[in-house]
Amino acid sequence: SQTIHQWPATLVQPVGSPLSLECTVEGTSNPNLYWYRQAAGRGLQLLFYSVGIGQISSEVPQNLSASRPQDRQFILSSKKLLLSDSGFYLCAWSSVGGVKTQYFGPGTRLLVL
Amino acid sequence: AQTVTQSQPEMSVQEAETVTLSCTYDTSESDYYLFWYKQPPSRQMILVIRQEAYKQQNATENRFSVNFQKAAKSFSLKISDSQLGDAAMYFCAYRSADYGGSQGNLIFGKGTKLSVKP
Numbered sequence A: 001s002q003t004i005h006q007w008p009a010t011l012v013q014p015v016g017s018p019l020s021l022e023c024t025v026e027g028t029s030n031p032n033l034y035w036y037r038q039a040a041g042r043g044l045q046l047l048f049y050s051v052g053i054g055q056i057s058s059e060v061p062q063n064l065s066a067s068r069p070q071d072r073q074f075i076l077s078s079k080k081l082l083l084s085d086s087g088f089y090l091c092a093w094s095s096v097g098g099v100k101t102q103y104f105g106p107g108t109r110l111l112v113l
Numbered sequence B: 001a002q003t004v005t006q007s008q009p010e011m012s013v014q015e016a017e018t019v020t021l022s023c024t025y026d027t028s029e030s031d032y033y034l035f036w037y038k039q040p041p042s043r044q045m046i047l048v049i050r051q052e053a054y055k056q057q058n059a060t061e062n063r064f065s066v067n068f069q070k071a072a073k074s075f076s077l078k079i080s081d082s083q084l085g086d087a088a089m090y091f092c093a094y095r096s097a098d099y100g101g102s103q104g105n106l107i108f109g110k111g112t113k114l115s116v117k118p
Helices: none
Strands: A002-008 A010-014 A018-028 A032-039 A043-053 A057-059 A065-070 A075-076 A086-092 A108-112 B003-005 B010-014 B019-021 B023-027 B033-041 B044-050 B064-069 B072-078 B088-096 B112-117
Touching: A002 A086, A010 A018, A018 A032, A018 A086, A018 A108, A032 A075, A043 A065, A043 A086, A043 B003, A057 A065, A086 B019, A108 B010, B003 B088, B010 B019, B019 B112, B033 B064, B033 B072, B044 B064, B044 B072
Parallel strands: A010 A108, B010 B112
Antiparallel strands: A002 A018, A018 A075, A032 A043, A032 A086, A043 A057, A065 A075, A086 A108, B003 B023, B019 B072, B033 B044, B033 B088, B064 B072, B088 B112
16 A cells, blocks of 8 residues: 655754755655645645656745655755745645545644744 | 635534535536545544546545535535544545646645534
8 A cells, every 4th residue: 555754744943944854655656746835724735746756846936846856755845944934744646547636644844933 | 717615614513413514616627526635633634535526426435425516516525423533624625637737736625624522
């Protein structure tokens, strides 16, 4: 069966510091991968998606970037964090074919101080 | 652009009773998918149920069922025999079947917080 991991689970970072959040998927090949952000009390906002290694599409212009160095690894990064980057970050995967239902990881809580 | 609306910010249900969460959406597309996700206090998003728009039969998953009204663009979730573990945020989501450049991106509603009273 497929599993999706995210780390770290919680992160507290000062403003201006760099960021690296990692997401890995097991049990499937060539998945579509997604990064979402959820601000407190709000719905999910799609940040990036990827259909293959090195292929990244950005949905929202921002302070963040994403990379996919391996088939089942998806990384969310920032060179300098802003206060507004605080939130809950969720990674998801879907199959390439069929309904493409998205399955989510456990998430990372990021607090920028 | 497609939108998803959940008009009930909060709902409450007595344990063992039935509750229905509402969701409406706006689209000009004829082929799409609809989903309900549950987000418990742990905040991991868990798929509850999904519905293909081309299917007239309403989807069911154990105690969870949907009432899909395509013409009305309505997609409500019914939870039967509510349990304490059902307490969570519930999100309705839409995905186009015509991907174009979006590759299956989900559009979420703002969610409904469900409380279950013992």
